[in-house]
Amino acid sequence: MSANPKKISIVDVARRAKVSITTVSRVLNKFPTVNKDIAARVQEAIVSLKFKPNPTAQRLAKGGANTAVGFVIPGFPGIFHSFYAVELMRGIGHGCETLRLDLIFHITDGHNPLKSNYAGGLIFADIIENRSQVEEALSQGIPCLVINHMVKDLDVSYIAVDNVKGGAMAAEYLISLGHKRIATVTGNIQTQAGIDRLEGFQKALMKKDIAFDPKYVFKGDYSRRSARTAGERFFALDHPPTAVFAASDDMALEIISVAMEHGIKVPEDISVVGFDDNPAGLFGPVSLTTIKQPLFAMGQEAVEVLYDIMQGKQEGLPAGQAGLVRKVLAPELIVRESCGAPSS
Helix, strand or coil, rough: CCCCCCCCCCHHHHHHCCCCHHHHHHHHHHCCCCCCHHHHHHHHHHHHHCCCCCCHHHHHHHHCCCCCEEEEEEECCCCCHHEEEECCCHHHHHHHHHCEEEEEEEECCCCCCHHHHCCCEEEEECCCHHHHHHHHHCCCCCEEEEECCCCCCCCCCCECHHHHHHHHHHHHHHCCCCCCCCCEEECCCCCCHHHHHHHHHHHHHHHHCCCCCCHEEECCCCCCHHHHHHHHHHCCCCCCCCEECCCCCHHHHHHHHHHHCCCCCCCCCCEEEEEECHHHHCCCCCCCCCEEECCCHHHHHHHHHHHHHHHHHHCCCCCCCCCCEEEEEECCCECCCCCCCCCC
């Protein structure tokens, strides 16, 4: 008995037309923003391959059931003033606008059950005390995607940043300038990002045979308050650090403020590196050297990937059952004015 012929999928169409899956979807759904030449190329591929669109995709595009994306983010102090949260919301919002999806925003404490029937798919921003919510959504067959957290022990897609590499990049840059007494203010070590940035930082020091001295490590929580406490402690040491890596730009900017209050010049007396590439770092007394993480791009791509999962893009699979997508984005060192060679 002969095997069933291979079912043509949207992936095959995209490959033949040499465009993204999202572009094929937009052509199928008659989005007016698609370039005419690209649309013609996609249509040619559809005809040649005799591709039959997934009915779920058509229902999504026409405003049928489950055209909303739910964005679930753990609540934390100052969330609406957080560059991290705002950039993710901007990216996800832009992705939803492009694909004509509604966006429903849910701040969670990690314990209350989610009312998931309001959305065709869910994007979880990190997993902080709300793993059970992700597990419950998966058990119900709801398309899910996690951002800013590499989840390797659940069958769920994710898009994250290589935070280990980011922490290492910060340390390596400071070491290249000649620093050896390098302190760090960590992120919240309940978060994967906080743990990974510290790990990368520590590995970079060890690689260069520089001691990882506990007195130069302060466990922060991404807030200015924790950075102020860290700065006061560092600058009171008999041998204060000549450089500080803070796991967020907010903390790095507070370290600079504390230094200036103590008459410590940046970067003449101390170098400071942050993490995020928050525009606020451009407008202080010294522009901030930082590790850029592509938050907006991560949010936008999360919507595009989730949308494809909602459509069941892979051959022979129903909506919500597409294969896992696991992507890690690279951070980037942005050199500005807040770092220099040590003065002593």
